[in-house]
Amino acid sequence: MIALKDILYKVTINAVAGSTSVGVAAIDFDSRNIKSGYAFVAIKGTVSDGHKFIDVAVKQGAVAVICEEMPEKLSEGVTYIEVDNSSKALAFMAANFYGNPSENLKLVGVTGTNGKTTVASLLYQLFKKAGYKVGLLSTVKIMVDNTEYKATHTTPDSLTINKYLDYMNTEGVEFCFMEVSSHGIHQYRTEGLRFEGGIFTNLTHDHLDYHNTFAEYRDVKKSFFDALPEKAFTLVNVDDKNGLVMLQNTKARKFTYALKGYADYKSQILENQFGGLLLKINDAEVWTRLIGNFNAYNILAIYATAELLGLEKVEILRLISELESVSGRFQYVISTNKITAIVDYAHTPDALKNVLETINSIRTKNEELITVVGCGGDRDKTKRPKMGHIATALSTKVIFTSDNPRSEEPEAILKDIEKGVEPQNYKKALTITDRLQAIKTACQLAQPNDIILIAGKGHETYQEIKGERFDFDDFKIVKDFLNQFNK
Numbered sequence: 001m002i003a004l005k006d007i008l009y010k011v012t013i014n015a016v017a018g019s020t021s022v023g024v025a026a027i028d029f030d031s032r033n034i035k036s037g038y039a040f041v042a043i044k045g046t047v048s049d050g051h052k053f054i055d056v057a058v059k060q061g062a063v064a065v066i067c068e069e070m071p072e073k074l075s076e077g078v079t080y081i082e083v084d085n086s087s088k089a090l091a092f093m094a095a096n097f098y099g100n101p102s103e104n105l106k107l108v109g110v111t112g113t114n115g116k117t118t119v120a121s122l123l124y125q126l127f128k129k130a131g132y133k134v135g136l137l138s139t140v141k142i143m144v145d146n147t148e149y150k151a152t153h154t155t156p157d158s159l160t161i162n163k164y165l166d167y168m169n170t171e172g173v174e175f176c177f178m179e180v181s182s183h184g185i186h187q188y189r190t191e192g193l194r195f196e197g198g199i200f201t202n203l204t205h206d207h208l209d210y211h212n213t214f215a216e217y218r219d220v221k222k223s224f225f226d227a228l229p230e231k232a233f234t235l236v237n238v239d240d241k242n243g244l245v246m247l248q249n250t251k252a253r254k255f256t257y258a259l260k261g262y263a264d265y266k267s268q269i270l271e272n273q274f275g276g277l278l279l280k281i282n283d284a285e286v287w288t289r290l291i292g293n294f295n296a297y298n299i300l301a302i303y304a305t306a307e308l309l310g311l312e313k314v315e316i317l318r319l320i321s322e323l324e325s326v327s328g329r330f331q332y333v334i335s336t337n338k339i340t341a342i343v344d345y346a347h348t349p350d351a352l353k354n355v356l357e358t359i360n361s362i363r364t365k366n367e368e369l370i371t372v373v374g375c376g377g378d379r380d381k382t383k384r385p386k387m388g389h390i391a392t393a394l395s396t397k398v399i400f401t402s403d404n405p406r407s408e409e410p411e412a413i414l415k416d417i418e419k420g421v422e423p424q425n426y427k428k429a430l431t432i433t434d435r436l437q438a439i440k441t442a443c444q445l446a447q448p449n450d451i452i453l454i455a456g457k458g459h460e461t462y463q464e465i466k467g468e469r470f471d472f473d474d475f476k477i478v479k480d481f482l483n484q485f486n487k
């Protein structure tokens with residue numbers, strides 16, 4: 001139990017009704033989770049409005065209500081706090097409730113359109129290999145040193161973030177790497193956290209369904225850097241034209257990285273093959289098993305971050321050469337007879353194009369590129385023909401198959417995808433509804449030196465069909481088939 005007034009530090013309060021000395025057992029922003037002694041924070045959402053559930057929360061035992069508008073009728077024995085912004089208030093209250101856990105470790109946030117999961121996960125791996133206790137908050141999973149938890153968001157709500165940071169404090173975690181999504185920043189999920197550093201990977205058109213314009217999306221990202229304290233570092237990719245924009249108003253120490261332009265941390269690709277990348281970073285050479293030119297950017301960001309966090313240069317280079325590809329992010333296996341199978345989460349037209357172009361820039365003309373891809377059901381239907389078009393235009397063979405059909409008929413989704421295939425590419429494509437059979441067929445068709453891309457599901461370990469989730473792991477399945485056929 002903690003007194004309400006002790007968790008209101010930094011919250012902008014407009015009005016108070018009732019006693020702020022009341023003891024609070026826990027905080028929640030969903031009335032369905034409220035139990036006796038809780039503080040309920042009412043948030044105006046995108047679908048619903050928490051203010052409509054204040055009465056329900058009180059009936060369930062809420063002793064305090066934090067809201068943007070006082071309800072007409074106040075219940076006796078309940079304290080009401082009117083604030084400017086409930087989401088912001090929640091973030092400060094959560095941090096205070098858990099004793100500001102972000103201040104007891106070195107927290108680094110990674111933001112940008114692409115590469116957040118890759119950079120944050122590789123930093124987690126590198127610092128683990130260096131012998132530290134490390135935390136990770138990512139799209140794929142949450143790690144409290146060696147213990148794994150399921151991730152529901154890229155950047156969880158502020159209450160969840162602080163809860164995990166508190167676990168990390170208990171476990172003696174020294175460094176934590178987290179993905180900071182634009183939704184997360186916009187909804188104040190990261191407000192009130194003390195960051196040691198912030199990394200900007202890149203910015204392309206994305207999430208314009210949520211942020212109205214590109215400028216708004218960029219400014220949301222920028223606000224993360226604006227809020228960093230003086231002692232923190234900012235590390236931005238200045239080959240991206242918005243890199244310098246992120247640095248405009250920050251008080252933090254400024255560092256840049258680039259492959260093309262002038263920067264504090266420079267890298268050059270010396271070799272780019274399916275076995276890995278040979279990079280020159282500042283004056284040193286380093287070999288990494290990660291593939292694709294965008295991973296040169298990711299590795300450079302990791303090198304710079306590790307140096308800014310105090311690791312020795314020689315040690316960082318050694319650890320980089322030991323890093324393994326991230327689950328479902330250009331994750332690959334090379335069979336005994338030199339077939340490369342790549343599993344990637346690319347599930348949008350842009351991402352698919354990006355991945356295929358990256359593969360084609362490494363591939364020589366003699367090798368086949370066999371792509372296995374589908375589209376999820378109950379999601380944006382307009383992407384289907386576009387992905388059908390991109391897959392066939394940029395591969396030598398394509399097997400269309402199911403992703404997560406969810407409530408839709410798998411065959412109907414596949415028909416939508418096929419509509420995007422241009423007549424000259426008809427002969428490249430075949431359709432196998434069952435994803436397991438599709439992956440098996442790709443493995444049977446592949447000859448030495450060919451490349452198989454399995455796109456769309458990445459790290460997912462299930463397939464959702466008609467409301468039921470079945471175990472399904474693209475990477476495990478392709479590895480098993482390649483072994484089974486002695487390839």
Ligand SMILES: CC(=O)N[C@H]1[C@@H](OP(=O)(O)OP(=O)(O)OC[C@H]2O[C@@H](n3ccc(=O)[nH]c3=O)[C@H](O)[C@@H]2O)O[C@H](CO)[C@@H](O)[C@@H]1O[C@H](C)C(=O)N[C@@H](C)C(=O)N[C@H](CCC(=O)O)C(=O)O
Nearest residue numbers: 029030031043045046047048050053153154155157181183
């Ligand atoms: C669009 C969006 O971001 N929505 C997030 C938002 O929910 P919301 O504001 O829409 O909530 P709402 O349904 O309108 O409800 C409003 C309030 O009423 C409360 N409520 C509701 C019903 C009830 O009976 N009682 C009650 O108290 C709700 O708990 C909520 O506080 O706040 C919730 C709590 O933090 C999030 O779980 C939810 O994420 C949804 C599930 C989501 O899909 N978000 C995605 C878009 C997202 O955040 N993605 C980014 C990554 C994007 C990327 O880079 O790919 C991420 O960081 O994961």
Ligand SMILES: Nc1ncnc2c1ncn2[C@@H]1O[C@H](COP(=O)(O)OP(=O)(O)OP(=O)(O)O)[C@@H](O)[C@H]1O
Nearest residue numbers: 113114115116117118139154294297329330344346
């Ligand atoms: N630095 C980069 N630049 C461009 N593309 C990248 C970069 N790093 C990874 N990718 C590719 O972009 C896709 C997304 O990568 P990743 O999951 O690391 O990004 P993310 O920012 O976490 O995305 P999300 O918002 O979906 O969580 C993958 O297909 C990956 O192969």
Ligand SMILES: N[C@H](CCC[C@H](N)C(=O)O)C(=O)O
Nearest residue numbers: 347375376379403404456457
């Ligand atoms: N967060 C995204 C991921 C999509 C991944 C893809 N495999 C699919 O199921 O469509 C969604 O749920 O729309």
Ligand SMILES: [Mg+2]
Nearest residue numbers: 116117139154
């Ligand atoms: Mg991510």
